[in-house]
Amino acid sequence: MTMAKKITINDVALAAGVSVTTVSLVLSGKGRISAQTGQRVHNAIEELGFVRNRQASALRGGQTGVIGLIVSDLAQAFYAETTSGLTEALESEGRMVFLLQGGRGGEHMLARLNTLITQGVDGIIIAGSPGEAGAALRARAQEAGIPLIFASRANYPDDNDTVRPDNMLAAQRVTEHLIAQGHQRIAWVGGESSSLIRAERVGGYCATLLKYGLPFHSEWVAECGASQKQAAEAVQSLLSLNPTIDAIVCYNGLTAIGAWFGLLRAGRQTGTGLDRFFEQQVALAAFAEAREQGQYDIPVTWATISGREMGYLLAERILQRVDDPERVLHHAVLPPGLVVAP
Amino acid sequence: MTMAKKITINDVALAAGVSVTTVSLVLSGKGRISAQTGQRVHNAIEELGFVRNRQASALRGGQTGVIGLIVSDLAQAFYAETTSGLTEALESEGRMVFLLQGGRGGEHMLARLNTLITQGVDGIIIAGSPGEAGAALRARAQEAGIPLIFASRANYPDDNDTVRPDNMLAAQRVTEHLIAQGHQRIAWVGGESSSLIRAERVGGYCATLLKYGLPFHSEWVAECGASQKQAAEAVQSLLSLNPTIDAIVCYNGLTAIGAWFGLLRAGRQTGTGLDRFFEQQVALAAFAEAREQGQYDIPVTWATISGREMGYLLAERILQRVDDPERVLHHAVLPPGLVVAP
DNA sequence: TTGAAAGCGATACCAT
DNA sequence: ATGGTATCGCTTTCAA
Numbered sequence: 001m002t003m004a005k006k007i008t009i010n011d012v013a014l015a016a017g018v019s020v021t022t023v024s025l026v027l028s029g030k031g032r033i034s035a036q037t038g039q040r041v042h043n044a045i046e047e048l049g050f051v052r053n054r055q056a057s058a059l060r061g062g063q064t065g066v067i068g069l070i071v072s073d074l075a076q077a078f079y080a081e082t083t084s085g086l087t088e089a090l091e092s093e094g095r096m097v098f099l100l101q102g103g104r105g106g107e108h109m110l111a112r113l114n115t116l117i118t119q120g121v122d123g124i125i126i127a128g129s130p131g132e133a134g135a136a137l138r139a140r141a142q143e144a145g146i147p148l149i150f151a152s153r154a155n156y157p158d159d160n161d162t163v164r165p166d167n168m169l170a171a172q173r174v175t176e177h178l179i180a181q182g183h184q185r186i187a188w189v190g191g192e193s194s195s196l197i198r199a200e201r202v203g204g205y206c207a208t209l210l211k212y213g214l215p216f217h218s219e220w221v222a223e224c225g226a227s228q229k230q231a232a233e234a235v236q237s238l239l240s241l242n243p244t245i246d247a248i249v250c251y252n253g254l255t256a257i258g259a260w261f262g263l264l265r266a267g268r269q270t271g272t273g274l275d276r277f278f279e280q281q282v283a284l285a286a287f288a289e290a291r292e293q294g295q296y297d298i299p300v301t302w303a304t305i306s307g308r309e310m311g312y313l314l315a316e317r318i319l320q321r322v323d324d325p326e327r328v329l330h331h332a333v334l335p336p337g338l339v340v341a342p
Numbered sequence: 343m344t345m346a347k348k349i350t351i352n353d354v355a356l357a358a359g360v361s362v363t364t365v366s367l368v369l370s371g372k373g374r375i376s377a378q379t380g381q382r383v384h385n386a387i388e389e390l391g392f393v394r395n396r397q398a399s400a401l402r403g404g405q406t407g408v409i410g411l412i413v414s415d416l417a418q419a420f421y422a423e424t425t426s427g428l429t430e431a432l433e434s435e436g437r438m439v440f441l442l443q444g445g446r447g448g449e450h451m452l453a454r455l456n457t458l459i460t461q462g463v464d465g466i467i468i469a470g471s472p473g474e475a476g477a478a479l480r481a482r483a484q485e486a487g488i489p490l491i492f493a494s495r496a497n498y499p500d501d502n503d504t505v506r507p508d509n510m511l512a513a514q515r516v517t518e519h520l521i522a523q524g525h526q527r528i529a530w531v532g533g534e535s536s537s538l539i540r541a542e543r544v545g546g547y548c549a550t551l552l553k554y555g556l557p558f559h560s561e562w563v564a565e566c567g568a569s570q571k572q573a574a575e576a577v578q579s580l581l582s583l584n585p586t587i588d589a590i591v592c593y594n595g596l597t598a599i600g601a602w603f604g605l606l607r608a609g610r611q612t613g614t615g616l617d618r619f620f621e622q623q624v625a626l627a628a629f630a631e632a633r634e635q636g637q638y639d640i641p642v643t644w645a646t647i648s649g650r651e652m653g654y655l656l657a658e659r660i661l662q663r664v665d666d667p668e669r670v671l672h673h674a675v676l677p678p679g680l681v682v683a684p
Numbered sequence: 685t686t687g688a689a690a691g692c693g694a695t696a697c698c699a700t
Numbered sequence: 701a702t703g704g705t706a707t708c709g710c711t712t713t714c715a716a
Contacts, residue, residue, distance in 0.1 A: 008693055019703045024695055031696095032701060051460045055401040056693035059708050064397075069441075074429065075633065075650070080422035087416065087443050091454075096461060099411075099441040101429050112433075118393045119438065229639040258639075291417065297571040297600075308417070350709055361687045366711055376685065398709035401692050 007050040016044035027052060028062075058120050067318055068098045068116035070109055072128025077290035078153060078307045079127050085311020086125065093319060095122075106131030113137055116146075123147040123318040129156060147321035151314055153289070153305075154196035161321065163314050163332045167197055167287075170303040170336035171204025174249055174285040177301055177338060179212050183247035183283055187220040189234050189259055190251025198251055201287065205249055220245065224255070231258025232265060239266045239282070247283040253296065256286035260298045284341070304337035349392040358386035369394060370404070400462045409660055410440045410458035412451055414470025419632035420495060420649045421469050427653020428467070435661065437464075448473030455479055458488075465489040465660045476500055489663035493656055495631070495647075496538035503663065505656050505674045509539055509629075512645040512678035513546025516591055516627040519643055519680060521554050525589035525625055529562040531576050531601055532593025540593055543629060547591055562587065566597070573600025574607060581608045581624070589625040595638065598628035602640045626683070646679035 009023045016023070018037060025031040026041040033041075044050075058064040067090055071079050087097050098121060102109035109126060110133050116124055117140070129152055130137055138160055141148035149161040178186055188205055191198035202221060209216045220242060224234040231254065239245060239262070250256040263282055285301040313332055321327065351365045358365065360379060367373040368383040375383075386392075400406040409432055413421050429439050440463060444451035451468060452475050458466055459482070471494055472479055480502055483490035491503040520528055530547055533540035544563060551558045562584060566576040573596065581587060581604070592598040605624055627643040655674055663669065 006693090010693080020694080021696080021703055021705095022701085025702085028695085034701060037701080053401070053460075053462075053693050055397045055406075055462055056708090057695075059395070059397040059401055059693080059710090060695045061708070062695065066440075074426035075423050077419065077422070080419070080425075081417050083422075083441070084416035084443065087441055091442060091450075096457070097441045099425070099429055099439045100433060101426065108433075115438070118395075120395075120397055227639055297569055348709090352709080362710080363687055363689095363712085364685085367686085370711080372712095374685065379685080395709050398692090399711075401694095402709080402711045403692065404711060 006053075007048045008053070009050070011048055012041065012044045012050050015048060016040045063122050063322070064120045065094065066096050066098055066119075066121045067322075068100065068113075068119070068121040068124040070100045070102045070112045070116070070124065070126045072102050072106060072109075072130075073104045074099075074101060076128075078305070081290060081307025082127055082151065082311045082314070083307075085306075085308035086314050087311070088308075089312045089315030090319075093315070095319075102126065102128065102130070105129075106133050109133050110136055110140065113140055117141070117144045121146065123149070123322045125149050125151060125314055125318055127151045127314075129154075134160070145325070147318060147325055149314060149318055149321065151310060154200060156196070159329060161317070161329055161331075163310060163317060163334065165305045165310065165334040166336060167200035167305075168204035168207070170287060170305060171201040171249070172208045173336055173338050174287075174301060174303045175205050175208035176212075177340065178247045178249070178283055178285055179208070179214065181247075181283060184214055185220075185242075185245050186214065186247045186249060187222070187238055187242070187245045188249050188251075189222045189238065190224055190231055190255030192225070193223050201251070217242075224258075226254060228254060228258035228261060231255040232262035235259045235262025236266050239263075245282065247285070250284060250286035250300070252287055252289065256284055256300045257296060257298065259284055259286075260300075288339075299341040301341040302337075302339040304339055305334070306337065310334050348395075349390045350395070351392070353390055354383065354386045354392050357390060358382045405464050405664070406462045407436065408438050408440055408461075408463045409657075409664075410442065410455075410461070410463040410466040412442045412444045412454045412458070412466065412468045414444050414448060414451075414472075415446045416441075416443060418470075420647075423632060423649025424469055424493065424653045424656070425649075427648075427650035428656050429653070430650075431654045431657030432661075435657070437661075444468065444470065444472070447471075448475050451475050452478055452482065455482055459483070459486045463488065465491070465664045467491050467493060467656055467660055469493045469656075471496075471498060476502070487667070489660065489667055491656060491660055491663065493652060496542060498538070501671060503659070503672055505652060505659060505676065507647045507652065507676040508678060509542035509647075510546035510549070512629060512647060513543040513591070514550045515678055515680050516629075516643060516645045517547050517550035518554075519682065520589045520591070520625055520627055521550070521556065523589075523625060526556055527562075527584075527587050528556065528589045528591060529564070529580055529584070529587045530591050530593075531564045531580065532566055532573055532597030534567070535565050543593070559584075566600075568596060570596060570600035570603060573597040574604035577601045577604025578608050581605075587624065589627070592626060592628035592642070594629055594631065598626055598642045599638060599640065601626055601628075602642075630681075641683040643683040644679075644681040646681055647676070648679065652676050 009020050013020045013023045023041055026033055026038050054065055074080055090097055100112040102112055109130050151163045155164055222234045222238050224230045248259055250259050288302040288304045351362050355362045355365045365383055368375055368380050396406055416422055432439055442454040444454055451472050493505045497506055564576045564580050566572045592601050630644045630646045
């Protein structure tokens with residue numbers, strides 16, 4: 001219960017036989033300190049187990065070592081992974097993360113941003129759609145002189161620093177894969193037509209078909225709600241109207257499972273026997289934004305979009321910005337992965 | 343681009359015509375301040391838009407308004423939801439969250455705890471198994487005089503402040519539900535026998551069977567790996583050996599899906615037709631630790647264990663502890679929910 | 685009930 | 701290349 005004594009730069013200075021100024025200088029690597037003195041100070045720091053008090057440092061105007069993260073909704077797996085990756089990367093750089101939630105529609109983002117600014121952070125990341133608030137957020141951060149980066153799953157057009165996945169490329173990848181496997185009549189199932197993310201993916205799918213001179217019919221692009229059942233029904237009606245379809249790109253993992261059921265129902269799979277589970281006539285591909293793909297034992301080729309990788313990328317970018325706030329705007333893009341069906 | 347001027351308690355004191363001491367006192371609600379003076383100060387705060395500088399406050403020894411959260415792995419849906427709930431609850435109390443990850447086996451937890459302590463936080467929550475480090479963590483926090491609460495999915499026995507779900511009760515609930523539905527021969531599938539969480543659940547299942555005078559056979563408790571395929575196989579062999587089983591309790595959502603496939607395969611469901619998807623002969627129940635249950639369109643009765651609720655509970659407890667560190671140890675338990683199959 | 689003043693720990697300006 | 705010291709914004713005795 002002995003409250004461990006706090007070590008300050010004064011203690012270090014005393015032990016090293018120098019002044020606090022010198023210690024501070026050594027700590028920040030600023031002023032020109034002789035190698036010898038530097039060594040003495042470092043030794044003292046080591047021996048005493050000194051750690052710089054960020055409160056004091058920040059109070060005096062230095063960096064806080066803290067990055068603020070406002071995520072729209074942590075319960076969304078993709079953003080949970082992003083947060084995990086970001087935190088991991090920043091921890092390894094000796095930084096910390098202030099976590100706040102902005103609401104799915106971004107309704108609290110401005111308030112949270114203000115909180116972060118008054119709390120004192122070195123930089124801020126906003127993960128998820130900021131809704132209407134984008135411009136206001138940007139303005140406020142600039143006013144406070146704090147670097148701000150937006151991260152999201154779709155490409156909301158704006159003039160901010162931005163990190164986002166390459167949805168189009170992901171769609172191209174899976175589509176090309178299906179084509180390389182010999183499929184020629186490829187359909188799309190899933191997502192709501194109002195979704196920006198879906199728009200980008202369908203775009204990539206469509207562009208790839210055309211690029212390879214394959215048929216593209218708008219009737220082959222089916223919209224459906226976010227449930228297995230709806231996906232299964234969409235697939236069935238699609239196949240009954242267009243029996244020649246030999247492959248389907250699905251909007252996400254849930255759609256893929258539903259599509260699988262749909263194929264079974266439509267008799268386009270060999271049966272329900274487990275031993276024959278992995279034989280099929282119509283190939284499936286889908287997008288995976290979380291680790292889910294490892295969980296489903298159905299034969300699907302996945303375009304993976306890793307939240308974790310996005311977190312790493314964000315960490316890198318925000319630290320660059322903190323060190324050099326004057327850099328020009330940058331749009332970073334996260335390349336997709338491809339996991340071929342077994 | 344005009345850097346908004348910082349408002350300090352000095353400004354407030356000036357505007358209100360009182361001393362900084364008075365303002366500080368009003369802020370913290372300590373010393374006895376006359377209602378009139380208090381009002382004047384509050385008005386000034388309001389007008390100037392003053393917000394207390396936490397760095398300075400913390401430096402001088404006051405509270406930081408920050409709670410540290412060390413979560414073993416944010417990418418696990420349950421803990422993501424816990425974090426989301428905790429953050430949400432603390433935000434509404436004007437607190438903030440420092441987020442760190444401790445590693446799935448708790449390997450970094452002690453280091454992270456030290457980081458939090460030196461950063462200055464009012465309280466610390468550890469979510470997930472701390473592995474071997476539990477006692478050391480407790481000792482370190484006590485030494486630093488900072489309240490610490492452990493939260494996890496299973497009941498690792500210790501003498502710490504603790505919040506955890508009631509796995510036994512959850513198992514009792516679903517088992518009782520199956521019995522109330524008229525099922526008499528109820529089996530268990532899923533999980534690895536080394537799992538503490540599983541142990542608690544199987545215990546609840548077993549106890550309930552006995553309580554109702556129903557048959558309990560250890561051969562009816564099947565272990566299996568974490569995949570649909572393995573669950574499906576386990577169900578098939580279980581049913582072929584014990585054809586009279588009329589209900590199955592599944593370890594988790596993934597197992598439930600696998601079990602469903604297994605039932606189909608074993609011909610214990612009416613067919614694969616979507617229209618008949620929800621007719622069944624063998625009833626299923628399972629535990630859900632995330633929102634997943636809303637996503638699967640299979641007829642399963644769920645015992646829900648809400649990470650979000652756990653987050654709320656944690657927020658409440660840690661704030662109590664911060665205000666009153668002397669309270670005795672407390673083990674809080676999170677009651678499960680029940681979502682009956684459609 | 686309220687005020688004056690001494691720090692908390694680190695930084696940076698101004699000397700030396 | 702180093703050292704003295706005022707200062708950041710707030711909390712907290714101690715006095716009045």
